[in-house]
Amino acid sequence: MLALDTLHGIRVVASPSALDAASWPDNTTVLRLAPDDVFVIGATIEHAAVIATADADAIIVAESGFVGCWLHNDALAEVATHIEWHIPTHRPAFAQGYVAGVPAKLWLTDDRALLLCASPYAHDLSERLKGSA
Amino acid sequence: MLWLNCPQCGSRPVEEFAFGGELPTVPDRITDPHERDIDYVWMFDNLEGVSTERWFHQAGCRRWHTVARDTIDDTLIT
Amino acid sequence: MNEFVETLLEMQWHEPKSSYDVVIIGGGGHGLATAYYLATKHGITNVAVIEANYIGSGNSGRNTTIIRANYGIPESVRFYQRSLELYAGLEDETGCWIMHATKGLLWMAHTETGMRAERARALINTACGAETHVVGPQEIKQICPQIDLTGSGRYPVLGASYHVGAATARHDRVVWAYAQGAMQRGVTVLQHTKVTGLLREGERVVGVETDRGPISAGVVMSAVGGNVTKIAAHAHVRLPVRTHALQAFVTNAYGLDFPGIISDSELSCYVSQTPRGQMLIGAEFEPQPSYSMQSTFNSLASCAKKISSCLPFLRELRVLRQWTGICDVSADFSPIMGFTGVDGFVISTGWGTWGFKGIPAGGQQMAELIATGTTPDLIAPFALDRFERDHSMADLGSAGTR
Incomplete structure (x- = not known):
């Protein structure tokens, strides 16, 4: 969770x-x-x-x-399976769009990423990414 | 499936956007100002071909942008 | 041999004449029903129905065959209730079996706001002659034991409105019943004939240009679905209509009887069982206008996910076929019927995703309008000039799921 x-x-x-x-x-x-x-x-x-x-x-x-949380490499790779669009390859990078069908944002740095979303979607996002972190 | 190019966020599936309608145009042959207002508010060109439209990127930057889309096969032009 | 092919061979197919009293563009349910009622009720048989493809090849053959009158505004309830009653008598009247079956329709709500809408719907419906009750979860379970009232834990069902008179009928058979009835009385149906323009004298419309030559007419009616903007543009008529794709699909046969029709405006999907046992499922139209009949996986996936949350048994079934129609959706989600402001040109459009259920009443009323030259009271509220009069018939809540 x-x-x-x-x-x-x-x-x-x-x-x-x-x-x-x-x-x-x-x-x-x-x-x-x-x-x-x-x-x-x-x-x-x-x-x-x-x-x-x-x-x-x-x-x-x-x-x-x-709301948000920091993800390290494995967790980020798992979250990426819930993303349809192309994730930027350069670092640092900022990207926004659906993650598991929920409007979310990613702040990608060299060694980790911040996954965030508007607080009303917090429950939905973490439910849908169960097992990702 | 349709993907749109958000100038801020990049290429995203259409589900991330809200359709805001074609840019309204009123034919020149309608000259009465009142009739022009009615046409502007209610009538659609409903083009079969390239349509210039407004789309809102609700799952991303939450900004409006203008898109040219071919309604014959529902594909993006720009 | 297929019985439709047999019927086809028996029917009288004529070459086009140069002139008719009435030319109807569009050989779908609405066009053919109008021709049928012109012939049977008004004795007007010098009529041609012009169809670009084969009859019923457009939305008349692509819909989910649901007939109901549980709309949210009185004018619509009265109109669709008339249609529902005409459907119920259509087999006796035409002698054609349309596989009509009264089933009842549960329109489910998952929120207090949704329940308020269903309570209002039940009151308005019943006051206007379409019997509808509000029912609670226990009654829903009695009517349809397959429903998961928890909505798979995600969309709990608070209640529903139950529209007693809702029915289904086989859509091709309806088209063929009207076509046969009209043709037996002398109406000409021209298949595979494209209307390429309208003949005009000054502003007046006096006929149609086709790929088989010009045909003059006392009155031209547009009953097309999907391409009405272009037809109307030939007469300089602007329409508050956008063309959207609508998708539906059927599963393989479900072994048990599935009672009634289930509809859900909050999840925007609806389901019924065909006489062959298949589950017929539809959703809302695509948000962006399009003339593409391409079906999409996303639409199938999202609709399947929503409908199976309340009917978990659907997860065990497989999708057999998926298809798309293109629908003329009006700005207020109600049909547009009547005069256009251009002499000699009348219209029946804006049928969006709610056209099949309106075929008998739409045909009957448009026939009366053409025969008498005046707008019948039942469809007066649906005239095109309602938009400039600021009397739009907004009813998305009832049209949102079909």
């Missing part, structure tokens, strides 16, 4: 150029959900101050609506 834990961070919706120019602390994970939308795990609202200056209309809020 996957142990999906709440991921705490911030969600910033802003102009793509403001997001491109932003820099984040080293201990954060930056997931670019869309050109104008980023989820930064481990960051706080203060870290986005520069974006608020660059884009006066930016929306910057604390985000705790995602």
Whole structure:
């Protein structure tokens, strides 16, 4: 059973150029959900101050609506059997789409991957991936 | 089966998307503004051939994008 | 020899004349029923039905043969109840066996919202003459012992509406009954004849252009399924219609009797048993418009998964055949019948995935409209101009599963 834990961070919706120019602390994970939308795990609202200056209309809020867990190689290979689409081969990489039919996201680094989904889907995702981790 | 290209996320099966309809067009021969409004709201070109449509990638980036699709064999053009 | 082939040989197939009082485009159930009622009820027999392929080759031969009237709005309940009653009398009227069987239909709900919809459906149906009751889980189990009320632990069944009069009939036989009845009275049916355009004098439609030459007509009716947008465009009529693919499949024979028809709008699937014992299963139409008749594995897999959650015995059966039809789905999920605003051109379309059950009433009412030149009360709410009048007949909840 996957142990999906709440991921705490911030969600910033802003102009793509403001997001491109932003820099984040080293201990954060930056997931670019869309050109104008980023989820930064481990960051706080203060870290986005520069974006608020660059884009006066930016929306910057604390985000705790995602759950996720880290997978190592074997578990990732098992999860990959539940994915129809092509998983990026370069690292690090971010990918989104159905995992076992549930909208989910993957943050792939050299030695492990973060599997995450919106919290309402947590139960479905872990049910469907029973035995994967 | 139909796969669509999301500019943000890449090629994904159609199940990940919501269909948002063809880009509405109103024939030039309809000139009355009220009739043009009715046509815009209700009528469809329902093309047999290449249709330009909006699709929403609900299982991925959750953004709208424009797709050209051939409705004769339900395949992606761009 | 196949009895249809025998009938085919006995029937009178004519060469096209240059002119008819009425030309009907589309030799499916609706076109042939309209011709039948023009001939039998109004004495109009100088009629041609033009079919691009063979009669019943389109959606009339591809549907899941369910006849029901349990719609969500009064106008639809009255219309489909008329159709249901005409179906019940069709064997006596035409002398053709259409394998009509009244079975009852359980429309299941899995949520409180779904139950509210079923309660409303039962009240509206009964008030408009179509008997429907709300039933609880125990009664469902009595009607259909095969149902897993827990929905395989995933989709528990809270209750259902039970539509007593729902029936099935063999779709090809319905097409042939109407064709035979119409042709015996002098109607011409032209198979393998393609309509390539409409003949016009000014704005008025005065006939059709076909690949066998032009045919003039006092009235042209479009009763096509799947290609109506192109036919109507010849008359500059714009339609609130999109063409979508709909898939269905049958399994091998199930050894036991399966009672009634099971439908489920929350899972969007429906099942009944054919006279041969096969389980006939259908789902919702594909979300994107398409003219492709390609069946897909994904559709089969998702439908099989949903329907077997409530009927686990289906997992033991095998899929024999899967097929696809292309359906003209209207913007409000109700049919479009009547005048088009263009003289000489009337239409029966927007039958989406709910057309088979509407054949007798649709044919009867369109025949009256053509014969009298006025719209009968029963189909007045379904006129094309309802959209510009802002009186759309939205009823997705009833059309969502067919």
